[in-house]
Structure formats: C-alpha cells, structure tokens
Amino acid sequence: MSIAKGREITISVLKFNPRAKSSKPGFVDYIIEETPGMTLFIALMKIREEYDPDLSFDFVCRAGICGSCGMIVNGKPVLGCRTLIANYPTGKLQVMPMPAFELIKDLSVNTGKWMDAMSVKVQSWIVTNKETDISKLEERVEPEVADEVFELDRCIECGICVASCGTKLMRPDFIGAVGLNRVARFEVDPHDNRTAEDFYELIGDDDGIFGCMSLMACEDHCPKHLPLQSKIAYLRRRLVALR
Numbered sequence: 552m553s554i555a556k557g558r559e560i561t562i563s564v565l566k567f568n569p570r571a572k573s574s575k576p577g578f579v580d581y582i583i584e585e586t587p588g589m590t591l592f593i594a595l596m597k598i599r600e601e602y603d604p605d606l607s608f609d610f611v612c613r614a615g616i617c618g619s620c621g622m623i624v625n626g627k628p629v630l631g632c633r634t635l636i637a638n639y640p641t642g643k644l645q646v647m648p649m650p651a652f653e654l655i656k657d658l659s660v661n662t663g664k665w666m667d668a669m670s671v672k673v674q675s676w677i678v679t680n681k682e683t684d685i686s687k688l689e690e691r692v693e694p695e696v697a698d699e700v701f702e703l704d705r706c707i708e709c710g711i712c713v714a715s716c717g718t719k720l721m722r723p724d725f726i727g728a729v730g731l732n733r734v735a736r737f738e739v740d741p742h743d744n745r746t747a748e749d750f751y752e753l754i755g756d757d758d759g760i761f762g763c764m765s766l767m768a769c770e771d772h773c774p775k776h777l778p779l780q781s782k783i784a785y786l787r788r789r790l791v792a793l794r
C-alpha cells in the first residue's frame with residue numbers, strides 16, 4: 552500500500568535579530584511537506600524542530616484565544632494558529648513579523664508593551680466615584696447592555712487591527728481600533744461614570760477618534776469580527792459635538 556504524499560510547500564520567513572550586530576534582515580525559504588489540516592503554527596513548529604532551531608515566533612493557545620501569534624502572510628495580517636496552509640493554492644507563503652510593534656526576533660513582536668501603553672493612554676479601567684460595598688449585591692445591568700460589553704470585551708489584543716492600519720503608518724501614536732474599541736467598551740458600561748467630556752480628553756485628537764481615516768482594514772482582518780468601524784463611527788459622532 553502506498554501512502555499519498557502531501558504537496559510540497561515553501562514557507563519564506565523574514566529572519567532578523569535586531570539585537571545581534573551581525574544579523575541582517577533577509578528571507579529564508581523552507582520547503583516542507585504539507586500534512587492534512589496543517590496550520591501555519593504546525594508548519595513553523597515543523598521547521599523549527601527539523602530545520603532551524605533558531606527560528607523565533609510566538610504561540611500560546613493555538614486556538615485563536617491568546618492573541619500572541621499575529622503575523623503577516625502574503626501581505627495580510629493573520630493569526631498563525633488559525634491559518635490553514637490548504638487555503639494557499641500556490642503553496643507559497645511569505646511570512647513576516649507584524650509592523651507597528653517592537654521586533655523581538657524573526658516573527659516575534661512585542662505586542663504586550665504596545666498594548667500596555669495604549670491601556671494607560673485610554674485609562675482602560677472602570678472609573679467611578681461610587682464606593683464599593685462588598686456586603687451588597689452587585690448592581691443590576693440590563694442583559695442587552697451586558698451583551699454589548701461582553702461583545703466588545705472579546706478582543707484578544709492580537710494587534711492585527713493595528714498591523715493592518717494605514718492611519719497607524721502615518722501617525723505613529725495613533726491608538727488604533729483596539730484602543731478605540733476599548734474606550735467604546737467602557738463608554739457603554741454603566742459601572743463607568745465617565746462623561747463624553749472625559750472620553751474627549753482621552754481620545755479627542757488625531758491620535759484618537761479623529762485620526763481614523765475609515766480605511767476599514769481593521770474590521771476586515773480582525774479575527775474576532777468585532778464591529779470596529781461602527782463603534783468608531785459611534786464614538787466620533789458622540790465626541791465631534793465637543794470639538
């Protein structure tokens with residue numbers, strides 16, 4: 552009995568170690584055999600195990616939950632663990648690290664550092680004057696409001712919306728769809744007592760809500776299909792009156 556061989560695929564990876572003086576950016580081609588259901592995560596693991604132990608990339612959950620495996624494949628930002636090789640009919644994948652974030656090495660970028668700074672900038676926490684009394688029941692929240700908060704809370708901070716954003720290329724301090732989504736999440740939350748004026752202080756400029764050029768790539772590529780553009784449009788309508 553003969554076992555059918557998978558097709559040969561070429562994964563071309565941009566390798567670079569910014570901390571090594573001798574390192575220069577360049578593509579390295581790896582030719583491997585595709586296996587059934589192979590994801591980019593599986594392909595990169597195979598390359599690291601069998602061909603190049605020096606290859607750096609990030610994965611944690613392998614299930615589209617942790618947000619650590621964002622990378623650029625054939626020009627588009629994707630989650631490596633949710634990317635099926637079978638969806639690339641030519642069998643050629645050019646893989647690069649996401650722009651806009653500090654490069655650690657090869658495909659590994661520091662999204663955490665960027666997300667931390669963004670969280671501080673938009674004050675990504677409940678702001679309230681009310682004292683918390685833990686002996687009392689929690690305040691009731693209408694189910695439809697809770698649903699809206701949960702919907703926006705589905706963001707996994709993968710950075711794909713930032714990596715795909717043309718505005719971010721022009722304005723390095725732009726907080727991106729992920730930052731504006733975060734503001735929208737607290738704006739809708741009845742536990743947060745901030746007013747439109749308070750949010751205007753945080754994002755009422757070209758690095759915030761008025762910087763977005765509505766190019767839509769954030770929403771096109773968001774792996775969680777968050778309603779980024781409608782939330783940005785809503786916030787802009789709410790805050791433009793205060794300009």
Ligand code: SF4
Nearest residue numbers: 706707709710712773
């Ligand atoms: S909004 Fe979407 S693309 Fe952006 S960080 Fe969150 S999950 Fe990723």
Ligand code: FES
Nearest residue numbers: 613615617618632
């Ligand atoms: S490894 Fe967690 S989202 Fe891909």
